[in-house]
Amino acid sequence: xxSWLHPALFFFLGSLLLxxxxxxxxxxxxxxxxxxxxxxxxxAEQGIYGQYRFLNVDGVFGRVDKxxxxxxxxxxxxxxxxxxxxxxxxxxGHHIAGxxxxxxxxxxxxxxxxxxxFIFWEIMAFSSVFLIWYRRTKNALDAGFRYLLVHVFxxxxxxxxxxxxxxxxxxxxxxxxxxxxxxxxxxxxxxxxALNAAVLPLHAWLPDAYPEATVEGAxxxxxxxxxxxxxxxxxxxxxxxxxxxxxTAMTVFGVCYAxxxxxxxxxxxxxxxxxVGYMVAGIGIGTHLALNGAAAHAFxxxxxxxxxxxxxGAVLFMTGTAKLTQLGGLYRTMPLTMIFYIVGAVSIAGxxxxxxxxxxxxxxxxAHQEGRLWLMNFLxxxxxxxxxxxxxxxxxxxxxxxxxxxxxxxxxxxMLWAMGITSLLCLVIGVYPDALYVLLPFASxxxxxxxxxxxxxxxxxxxxxxxxxxxxxxxxxxxxxxxxVDYFYxxxxxxxxxxxxxxxxxxxxxxxxxxxxxxxxxxxxxxxxSYGFDRQVIDGIVDGSAASTMDLGSTVxxxxxxxxxxxxxxxxxIFFVVVLLFAVI
Amino acid sequence: xxLAELIGTLRENLKTLRIVMIVYLAVLVVFDVFxxxxxxxxxxxxxxxxxxxxxxIGCFVLxxxxxxxxxxxxxxxxxxxx
Numbered sequence: 001x002x003s004w005l006h007p008a009l010f011f012f013l014g015s016l017l018l019x020x021x022x023x024x025x026x027x028x029x030x031x032x033x034x035x036x037x038x039x040x041x042x043x044a045e046q047g048i049y050g051q052y053r054f055l056n057v058d059g060v061f062g063r064v065d066k067x068x069x070x071x072x073x074x075x076x077x078x079x080x081x082x083x084x085x086x087x088x089x090x091x092x093g094h095h096i097a098g099x100x101x102x103x104x105x106x107x108x109x110x111x112x113x114x115x116x117x118f119i120f121w122e123i124m125a126f127s128s129v130f131l132i133w134y135r136r137t138k139n140a141l142d143a144g145f146r147y148l149l150v151h152v153f154x155x156x157x158x159x160x161x162x163x164x165x166x167x168x169x170x171x172x173x174x175x176x177x178x179x180x181x182x183x184x185x186x187x188x189x190x191x192x193x194a195l196n197a198a199v200l201p202l203h204a205w206l207p208d209a210y211p212e213a214t215v216e217g218a219x220x221x222x223x224x225x226x227x228x229x230x231x232x233x234x235x236x237x238x239x240x241x242x243x244x245x246x247x248t249a250m251t252v253f254g255v256c257y258a259x260x261x262x263x264x265x266x267x268x269x270x271x272x273x274x275x276v277g278y279m280v281a282g283i284g285i286g287t288h289l290a291l292n293g294a295a296a297h298a299f300x301x302x303x304x305x306x307x308x309x310x311x312x313g314a315v316l317f318m319t320g321t322a323k324l325t326q327l328g329g330l331y332r333t334m335p336l337t338m339i340f341y342i343v344g345a346v347s348i349a350g351x352x353x354x355x356x357x358x359x360x361x362x363x364x365x366x367a368h369q370e371g372r373l374w375l376m377n378f379l380x381x382x383x384x385x386x387x388x389x390x391x392x393x394x395x396x397x398x399x400x401x402x403x404x405x406x407x408x409x410x411x412x413x414x415m416l417w418a419m420g421i422t423s424l425l426c427l428v429i430g431v432y433p434d435a436l437y438v439l440l441p442f443a444s445x446x447x448x449x450x451x452x453x454x455x456x457x458x459x460x461x462x463x464x465x466x467x468x469x470x471x472x473x474x475x476x477x478x479x480x481x482x483x484x485v486d487y488f489y490x491x492x493x494x495x496x497x498x499x500x501x502x503x504x505x506x507x508x509x510x511x512x513x514x515x516x517x518x519x520x521x522x523x524x525x526x527x528x529x530s531y532g533f534d535r536q537v538i539d540g541i542v543d544g545s546a547a548s549t550m551d552l553g554s555t556v557x558x559x560x561x562x563x564x565x566x567x568x569x570x571x572x573x574i575f576f577v578v579v580l581l582f583a584v585i
Numbered sequence: 586x587x588l589a590e591l592i593g594t595l596r597e598n599l600k601t602l603r604i605v606m607i608v609y610l611a612v613l614v615v616f617d618v619f620x621x622x623x624x625x626x627x628x629x630x631x632x633x634x635x636x637x638x639x640x641x642i643g644c645f646v647l648x649x650x651x652x653x654x655x656x657x658x659x660x661x662x663x664x665x666x667x
Contacts, residue, residue: 255647256647256650256651256654257651259647259648259651259652260651260652260655260659260660331588331589331592332589335588335589339588368627371626371627373627373629376629377629377639380636380639380643381639381643381647384640384643384644384647385647388644388647388648400592451620452620452630455613455616455617455620455636456636458613459613459614459617459634459636459637459639459640460636460637460639460640460643461640462609462610462613462637462640463610463636463637463640463641463644464640464643464644465606466606466610466641467640467641467644467645467648468644471645471648474648474649474652475648475652478660479663480655480660480661480662480663481660481661481662481663481665481666482655482659482660482661483658483659483660483661490666491666494666
């Protein structure tokens with residue numbers, strides 16, 4: 001058996017080393033760690049590694065196969081790009097949180113059983129929240145706590161399902177589940193996973209938390225949590241119809257919000273829901289082409305979504321805002337950022353020669369192949385919304401727009417380099433899709449570049465562009481936020497407090513008043529009564545008993561002379577009496 | 586910066602740009618009409634320029650629906666939760 005080095009090790013050990021390095025040495029270390037991890041992934045051979053036994057549990061740290069490897073590839077590449085993008089950041093705590101987050105994501109995708117998966121699953125939630133808290137605003141702090149609470153809830157669903165499975169089968173083995181065999185335990189695990197994939201209606205944590213994260217943290221966040229969830233769903237729940245339906249619903253839901261949001265990072269966050277929807281739908285369709293599509297799309301998506309978050313982050317970093325209503329004309333001052341953002345936008349929209357064209361289309365083609373035309377049409381409708389919101393709306397209102405150009409300049413070199421390399425990767429995948437296809441879990445002869453697909457994609461995108469310019473006035477961003485289901489846990493608390501303030505407090509006051517007027521009077525009256533009762537009745541009885549107690553006391557006092565011989569005499573008498581009694585018997 | 590100048594020139598010649606775009610859209614539709622439909626399985630594969638129609642209507646509906654529902658009840662002031 002060949003040996004295997006877990007890529008997560010580099011991140012965990014690296015995060016321990018980071019605090020001891022400063023300046024250039026730390027920057028070098030920040031890039032070296034993910035680079036070593038990429039090499040470890042490149043050298044990994046398929047197999048089962050790192051089996052252990054702990055508390056009667058058989059665990060597996062390393063299930064290395066094509067499905068886990070494709071995610072490991074993109075996770076480590078993304079970690080490198082994310083580290084490059086955040087190189088300028090001074091706090092080592094932020095870098096440590098990022099590395100622990102990446103490391104635990106890698107741990108989760110290589111985990112071969114529920115127990116190991118659960119441990120890494122929880123480390124992910126608790127390390128990633130710091131990428132939000134490091135923003136150091138009140139909104140970020142609050143959003144971080146909500147993020148944690150929601151993920152703890154998801155973890156509980158997963159944990160309950162995992163324990164029920166153990167109760168039923170006596171093992172934590174995590175393998176593909178047939179839709180027909182799924183019971184309560186399996187569905188609890190499914191929804192625990194689905195929460196991390198932001199499946200409706202468990203999605204609101206994502207657009208609540210990610211836009212509040214640090215500029216650099218958001219680049220990490222957008223990549224790992226949802227895609228780890230996509231991996232575990234693909235591993236365990238391929239072919240579940242509920243995923244096909246919910247995934248397609250997510251694609252359309254996400255773009256509807258992306259069309260109306262104002263903050264660029266909120267647009268992008270809602271759009272993650274839409275994109276992960278494609279992957280979830282692919283998993284739900286469950287054919288080899290669809291699963292390949294889900295994996296390929298996860299790979300491509302991580303890169304271009306990170307690129308978009310880098311671009312939006314650069315705008316926020318340099319101008320202090322990411323609100324479309326306050327931006328405009330940036331093409332003059334941040335042309336490179338604009339070019340990189342547009343590369344991300346056309347990649348996500350699925351333009352020919354860019355990565356979305358070769359990945360998203362596999363899922364759409366799988367729906368078409370299975371004759372699921374409703375799914376196919378809705379997936380393509382979401383494609384319209386993608387280009388409309390992330391591509392046209394954000395680009396137009398941030399980088400062009402009619403308003404006065406915002407004063408700004410290009411971001412630091414490390415940010416530009418990160419965006420440049422990511423742009424290049426999006427282009428390489430688009431032009432040379434076999435580079436990606438060779439990593440796919442199943443053999444496939446899918447060819448994205450055929451005339452029908454080209455015609456379909458160009459028609460959809462171009463006519464979307466036409467309607468965008470016709471309805472441009474309708475699309476102007478507004479200084480608003482939009483309600484989502486987080487309303488229920490954000491406003492419900494507020495309503496409870498209001499209820500407490502208005503109803504319970506009023507009732508409390510009323511009760512207090514009632515008590516004061518009626519209660520106290522009654523109390524005084526009853527106090528009078530009991531006083532009388534006490535004096536007349538109790539005292540009578542007590543005095544009587546007191547008198548008899550005093551009599552007894554004086555008798556005892558006569559016995560208690562305090563002389564030792566009296567006590568000895570007394571005890572001897574008692575002794576003889578006892579002996580005599582026994583003798584009689 | 587040359588890119589900024591290029592974009593500036595394009596913005597000054599919006600009329601020409603518009604004509605170019607309309608010609609491009611027409612070419613797309615014509616191209617689709619001439620595509621072979623021999624292995625078309627489903628009705629949507631047989632309709633000429635189906636995705637052009639779909640794109641136009643879909644985009645219109647998405648904008649109207651999203652903005653409509655936002656104005657109806659989703660949209661709130663930014664300090665709503667504070």
